[in-house]
Amino acid sequence: MDGATILAVLPAASVLAMTAIVALNAHSTAETLEGVRRAVESVEEDLRPVRGVVHENGRLQRRVETVERERDQLRDEIKRLRAETERHQRERREVADQLTRVLDEVLARLWPQAA
Incomplete structure (x- = not known):
């Protein structure tokens, strides 16, 4: 595995740690240490938006x-209300049918000759 492949596989923090170790082993100069420090700060700064996105993703997931x-509660409520509406419509038809029969009987008794 070549160096580029290794770097592509390792997370950014590991790359920085390896860079720091290599830099310290190769050159223990103040300039090298300052370069590593700036690189670490740069990566941390670059990761802030990523952390924000991760936080926002978690918040949005909880909201979803x-x-x-x-939504599931509303679906259940709609199902219950539809069943109740169907029951009321069925009762209304039954009452209308009964009222029609009663009125037909009353009319038949009032006007027996018309029947």
């Missing part, structure tokens, strides 16, 4: 879970 629970 809440919305999905609410």
